[in-house]
Amino acid sequence: MFKKLLGFFSSSIAIDLGTANTLVYMHGKGIILDEPSMVALAVDKSGMGKKILAVGQEAKVMLGKTPGQIEVVRPMKDGVIADFNVTEQMIKYFIKKVSAQKILMSVPPTIVICVPCGSTQVERRAIKDAALAAGARRVELIEEAMAAAIGAGLPVESPRASMVVDIGGGTTEVGVISLGGLVYANSIRVAGDRLDEVISNHIRARHGLLIGEATAEEIKKQIGSAHPDTDNGEMEIRGRSVYDGLPKKIIVTSSEIREALHDALDQMVSAVKQALELTPPELAADMIDSGIVLTGGGALLRGLDILFTETTQLKVVVADEPLLCVAKGCGMALDHLSDQRVYLNRNK
Numbered sequence: 001m002f003k004k005l006l007g008f009f010s011s012s013i014a015i016d017l018g019t020a021n022t023l024v025y026m027h028g029k030g031i032i033l034d035e036p037s038m039v040a041l042a043v044d045k046s047g048m049g050k051k052i053l054a055v056g057q058e059a060k061v062m063l064g065k066t067p068g069q070i071e072v073v074r075p076m077k078d079g080v081i082a083d084f085n086v087t088e089q090m091i092k093y094f095i096k097k098v099s100a101q102k103i104l105m106s107v108p109p110t111i112v113i114c115v116p117c118g119s120t121q122v123e124r125r126a127i128k129d130a131a132l133a134a135g136a137r138r139v140e141l142i143e144e145a146m147a148a149a150i151g152a153g154l155p156v157e158s159p160r161a162s163m164v165v166d167i168g169g170g171t172t173e174v175g176v177i178s179l180g181g182l183v184y185a186n187s188i189r190v191a192g193d194r195l196d197e198v199i200s201n202h203i204r205a206r207h208g209l210l211i212g213e214a215t216a217e218e219i220k221k222q223i224g225s226a227h228p229d230t231d232n233g234e235m236e237i238r239g240r241s242v243y244d245g246l247p248k249k250i251i252v253t254s255s256e257i258r259e260a261l262h263d264a265l266d267q268m269v270s271a272v273k274q275a276l277e278l279t280p281p282e283l284a285a286d287m288i289d290s291g292i293v294l295t296g297g298g299a300l301l302r303g304l305d306i307l308f309t310e311t312t313q314l315k316v317v318v319a320d321e322p323l324l325c326v327a328k329g330c331g332m333a334l335d336h337l338s339d340q341r342v343y344l345n346r347n348k
């Protein structure tokens with residue numbers, strides 16, 4: 001019995017397989033891996049296929065700086081698999097990396113993985129299959145909004161409803177939870193990545209400057225703002241002029257970035273308002289006291305809580321360590337795998 005239990009826990013992991021970052025949680029250890037969901041590929045000797053050169057952090061440092069025969073790709077897009085083979089290889093690499101820490105035993109692991117609530121059956125199957133192909137013995141899926149709520153410490157078992165908004169790289173997930181289940185869940189494919197894209201398009205259109213993905217993300221983190229109260233000065237950025245192709249530097253201000261982000265942020269606000277409209281009235285009323293909790297890396301955008309407070313008239317707070325909530329929640333669901341709590345998406 002003891003051996004069986006030891007085997008279960010030592011070879012069970014939870015994975016937050018995100019569009020931007022992948023985190024791995026292990027029972028009793030917490031989060032043991034946190035790396036960008038990126039893979040560097042190089043054309044192999046035959047010139048026909050591609051081989052993996054680097055994964056995670058090692059691949060991210062190559063972003064935008066690779067010679068022609070190397071490319072850095074993100075195999076997940078909008079929270080689902082964009083490239084099955086590369087995702088499988090990436091999961092395999094991460095499993096191997098945590099095994100190398102001698103934390104995992106040689107038994108193939110049971111894996112709990114989160115999925116966006118808007119993902120189709122085919123997309124869910126693909127995530128399950130990729131994890132099985134990467135060496136998992138058994139795979140269970142959990143809705144990302146549920147994982148985020150658990151990880152943020154919301155009282156998910158309570159009959160009093162709570163609302164979570166998880167803003168990741170690819171998707172914004174809105175969930176209303178009561179009695180251990182999702183009463184309402186919605187996912188829109190507008191999140192951190194879209195904000196980066198909007199910034200990049202704005203810099204090109206307004207300043208005639210081409211910038212890379214990493215620079216756009218840096219602008220968002222440094223001076224990005226969702227509300228005038230949180231505007232944060234200006235920033236010097238460098239890129240290539242669209243007019244003469246030469247390197248050029250310009251100054252951008254926080255307020256112009258906020259204006260550029262307006263429409264994308266408005267779509268997030270609409271998703272939250274829709275959730276409030278479609279939640280049964282008794283539960284929607286609970287939200288007057290419980291408010292809304294923001295999770296995911298996107299929740300770190302300055303002033304987003306103020307924007308949501310103003311547009312919903314509810315109390316909005318950013319969870320502690322928002323980037324870790326989904327992984328922690330997946331991990332807690334893993335810890336309860338044996339007692340059959342309803343968090344998991346067993347029929348998918």
Ligand SMILES: Nc1ncnc2c1ncn2[C@@H]1O[C@H](COP(=O)(O)OP(=O)(O)OP(=O)(O)O)[C@@H](O)[C@H]1O
Nearest residue numbers: 018019020021168169170171192296297298300301
């Ligand atoms: N300080 C910050 N300000 C604004 N955005 C941030 C900040 N820090 C991280 N982000 C953004 O958070 C996003 C990543 O968040 P997270 O790791 O929660 O997403 P993910 O789980 O990989 O994506 P998904 O859940 O959509 O699959 C990225 O778009 C990143 O740019």
